Amino acid sequence: MNIFVLVKRIPDTESKIRINHETGTIVEEGLNFVLNPYDEYAVEEALRLREAGGGKVTVLSVGTEESLAILKKCLAMGADEAFLVKDNTPETYDGLRMAKIIARALEKKFSDYSLLLFGKQSMGTDNAQVPSMVAELLGLPQVNVVTKLEIEGTKGTAHREIEGALEKVSFSLPAVISAQKGLNEPRYETLKGIMMAKKKEIPILSFEDLNLKEEDIVPLLEVAKMESPPPRQAGKIIEEEPDKAAKKMVEFLHNEAKVI
Amino acid sequence: MILIFIEVREGKVKKSSLEALSEGKRRADDLNTEANAVLVGHNLESLAHEVLPYAASKVYVVENSLLSHYSAAGFSQALFSLVEDIKPDVILFSASSMGKDLAPRLAAKLGVGLASDCTRTIAKDGKLEVVRPIFAGKAFVTLSFKSSPIMATLRPNVFPLGEPGEKKGEVIRKEVIIPEDQIKAPALEILREKGAEIDVTEAEIVVSGGRGMKGSDNFDLLRDLVSLLPHSAVGASRSAVDADWIDHQHQVGQTGKTVSPNLYIAFGISGAIQHLAGMSSSKFIVAVNKDSEASIFKVADFGVVGDLFQVIPYLKEELKKITSE
Numbered sequence: 001m002n003i004f005v006l007v008k009r010i011p012d013t014e015s016k017i018r019i020n021h022e023t024g025t026i027v028e029e030g031l032n033f034v035l036n037p038y039d040e041y042a043v044e045e046a047l048r049l050r051e052a053g054g055g056k057v058t059v060l061s062v063g064t065e066e067s068l069a070i071l072k073k074c075l076a077m078g079a080d081e082a083f084l085v086k087d088n089t090p091e092t093y094d095g096l097r098m099a100k101i102i103a104r105a106l107e108k109k110f111s112d113y114s115l116l117l118f119g120k121q122s123m124g125t126d127n128a129q130v131p132s133m134v135a136e137l138l139g140l141p142q143v144n145v146v147t148k149l150e151i152e153g154t155k156g157t158a159h160r161e162i163e164g165a166l167e168k169v170s171f172s173l174p175a176v177i178s179a180q181k182g183l184n185e186p187r188y189e190t191l192k193g194i195m196m197a198k199k200k201e202i203p204i205l206s207f208e209d210l211n212l213k214e215e216d217i218v219p220l221l222e223v224a225k226m227e228s229p230p231p232r233q234a235g236k237i238i239e240e241e242p243d244k245a246a247k248k249m250v251e252f253l254h255n256e257a258k259v260i
Numbered sequence: 261m262i263l264i265f266i267e268v269r270e271g272k273v274k275k276s277s278l279e280a281l282s283e284g285k286r287r288a289d290d291l292n293t294e295a296n297a298v299l300v301g302h303n304l305e306s307l308a309h310e311v312l313p314y315a316a317s318k319v320y321v322v323e324n325s326l327l328s329h330y331s332a333a334g335f336s337q338a339l340f341s342l343v344e345d346i347k348p349d350v351i352l353f354s355a356s357s358m359g360k361d362l363a364p365r366l367a368a369k370l371g372v373g374l375a376s377d378c379t380r381t382i383a384k385d386g387k388l389e390v391v392r393p394i395f396a397g398k399a400f401v402t403l404s405f406k407s408s409p410i411m412a413t414l415r416p417n418v419f420p421l422g423e424p425g426e427k428k429g430e431v432i433r434k435e436v437i438i439p440e441d442q443i444k445a446p447a448l449e450i451l452r453e454k455g456a457e458i459d460v461t462e463a464e465i466v467v468s469g470g471r472g473m474k475g476s477d478n479f480d481l482l483r484d485l486v487s488l489l490p491h492s493a494v495g496a497s498r499s500a501v502d503a504d505w506i507d508h509q510h511q512v513g514q515t516g517k518t519v520s521p522n523l524y525i526a527f528g529i530s531g532a533i534q535h536l537a538g539m540s541s542s543k544f545i546v547a548v549n550k551d552s553e554a555s556i557f558k559v560a561d562f563g564v565v566g567d568l569f570q571v572i573p574y575l576k577e578e579l580k581k582i583t584s585e
Contacts, residue, residue: 013514013534017398026399037515093394093401094373095364123514124395127376129364132332136368141444142332144361147508157448161509162357163269163459164493165452167330171445181515182508218406220373224389225402232540235561239552245564246574249546252562254582257544259465259523260489 001055001151001173003046003115006102006130007039007074008122009067017228024226025090035070038119041179044186045149046117047078053151056080058110062087062101068202075197076189082202083109085210092219095129100217102130103137104210114154118178120145128178135176143169147182262288262295263348263409265339266311266319267358270450273299273307276354276416276462278314283381283419284352285315290383293349296320296429300338302328308431313424320346321433326443330358333444336365341436343370348409350388355413356461363413372407377415379520379541388412396514396537416462417520418541458493460512465523466542468495468512469505470535472528472549472568476505481572482527488579495519495539497529513538527568531556 011017011031018027035043046057059074059082061067071082085105106113116135121128128144135142147166148159154173159166161180189197207214236252238245253260264284267274281297288295294317299308301323308319322338343351343366351366353359355377367374379400380391389404390412460466467482467489479494486492496510512519514534524542529535531547531554539545540559547560548568557563564571 011395015395015398016533017395019399024401026395093375093403095376096368096371096373099368126394126396126518128360129367129374129376132361132364133368135332136336136365142361142365143445144332145357159451160357160447162450163462164457164509165450167447168449168451169445169447175445180508181511220405220407221375221403222406223401224404227400227402229393229397229400229540232545232559234558235545235563237552237557237560237563237565239565242566242570243574245566246571246578249548249562249564249571249575250578250582253523253544253546257523257561259544260579260582 001049001053001114002112003049003055003057003117004106004110004113005039005042005046005057005059005074005079005117007043007059007061007070008036009033009061009063009070010036010122010124013037013123019226019228021226024223033066033069035073036119036122038121038123038179038181040186041181041183042117042119043074043077043079044184045179047187048184049115049151058083060085060102060105062098064088065204071202072197073189075200076193077187078193082200083205084202085205091125092221093125093127093223094219094221095127096133097217097219099130099133099137101212103134104212105205106138108210109205114173116140116174116176118176120178120180131176131178140174140176141171142176143171144178145180146177147180149177149183261293261346261348262350262352263343263346264295264297265351265353265359266297266299267354267356268299268301268304268307269358273310274354274356275421276356278311279416279419279421280352280354280414281311281314281316282422283414285422287381287383287388291386296348298322298339298342300327300335305431305433309427312427312429312431314422315425317429319429319431321431322436323433324436324438326438326440329446329448331443331446332361332365333442334438334446335362336369337438337442338436339366340369342434343409350410353413355415359413363411367411370409372409372411373405375403375412378412379415379418381412381414393518396518396534397541398537415520417464458491460493460495460510460519461517463491463493464521465489465492465525466495466512466519466521467492467525468497468529469500469527470497470529471499473500473505479506484576485572485579488576488583497535498532526556529556530554531559
């Protein structure tokens with residue numbers, strides 16, 4: 001199976017987010033960037049599918065050359081090859097722009113794909129748009145927010161998380177799958193893997209290589225403003241005997257908050 | 261005209277879709293236009309009449325027997341045909357699991373931008389702008405649109421549901437032709453965890469437990485509280501989920517779900533930045549924690565410094581008193 005995993009570099013989840021109000025962007029200085037955690041599940045699933053049924057795992061990212069670090073990590077986890085599509089545009093929050101770049105890269109350079117794996121969303125942008133959009137642009141079936149995946153030949157079934165339940169979905173390859181926490185437990189890189197990854201070259205593709213013009217990918221959304229959430233005022237904190245504390249808590253909920 | 265997609269799950273109209281319709285109606289009034297709804301599926305005409313009281317001028321029912329099971333490919337094709345026909349200026353969805361799956365597929369088909377999981381909509385200079393959280397709520401962006409129709413998904417539990425009024429509008433049935441090979445990845449069946457009827461993202465009250473719960477069996481204490489509270493669900497912090505005390509479906513925070521219930525009760529949750537990001541937009545937050553320095557108290561409207569195992573039994577008694585009144 002020829003598996004492609006689409007990955008993204010994000011600020012780690014411990015980050016405090018500061019805003020540059022002049023540019024309407026987040027301040028990247030001082031942030032620690034990592035592989036999007038949901039993408040780790042996607043990489044792990046690809047490696048497991050290859051281990052079970054053979055094939056090849058290729059990892060692809062779109063972004064600045066700083067994304068090479070997360071591609072190295074994927075190689076160290078065990079991916080066979082990695083490519084970067086160079087894009088220096090700051091975050092646009094427009095999933096369709098990203099989906100067009102990915103779909104074009106796949107069509108032009110890697111059209112023999114059998115499975116496209118994504119994280120269910122990139123943490124930060126929190127869009128959860130790109131997998132479905134790539135599926136549409138390439139005319140493929142999609143199953144998002146997947147916690148269980150089984151593939152037999154060219155057919156697959158997946159469990160997809162919905163409100164308070166799971167949906168069992170069947171599909172044919174090639175297909176788009178996006179990974180949710182719970183799909184697997186991602187492996188750590190081994191020392192051997194890290195050494196191997198160091199030797200591998202990561203080719204960089206430009207928009208010209210993909211025959212992609214800037215006017216094809218003009219952002220369709222515009223950031224008018226970026227703000228911090230309104231700070232929450234700390235309320236009343238009590239330290240009393242459990243029976244009195246419980247009584248006061250319920251009184252607060254009933255009389256002041258009026259939620260019960 | 262603003263078109264709102266109304267989701268039907270297991271024969272029922274989803275409340276979060278009616279919230280989206282109510283919000284769509286408010287913006288339609290601002291923009292001097294009408295709010296119309298659309299249902300997609302098979303044999304839905306009676307459900308369409310349930311939607312009319314929420315002030316939809318027209319409720320379109322797009323039907324085909326191939327649409328009796330949900331698939332993003334099939335449903336987006338059906339919506340695409342309707343959009344080509346009636347040409348709405350704005351299309352809104354609930355950011356439910358179906359909305360999040362379907363809206364991007366339709367946006368790509370239409371070649372337009374989509375704003376996900378919005379928490380506010382604004383009519384400005386005759387057009388719509390939206391506000392949405394990024395980094396699970398650590399920041400908010402206001403977005404304007406450069407393409408038409410404008411498309412957005414709206415976060416459940418954020419927008420007030422309008423009061424149902426008289427049925428003034430009409431139901432319009434549309435048959436669509438969908439080639440069978442267009443139905444890719446159909447949902448075969450729904451598998452449900454026992455007792456987990458309400459998802460944390462939809463619950464009005466979330467009763468959440470963290471590391472302080474000390475073990476999976478103790479989550480039964482929270483399930484007991486949930487049984488006493490209307491429209492409530494059990495939530496959990498990442499440490500409780502990673503310790504395998506409860507399924508990750510219940511996880512609230514940056515690696516889990518972002519919730520905005522009326523009331524969030526945190527038991528034994530210290531309040532890591534990732535967790536706070538996922539629940540700080542709750543209307544009221546109440547916390548019980550042994551550690552008076554815990555970060556959760558910085559966002560709590562009411563906090564109890566104490567042992568949750570001692571507090572919960574009394575809490576149950578007090579809640580029973582209130583609910584029996």
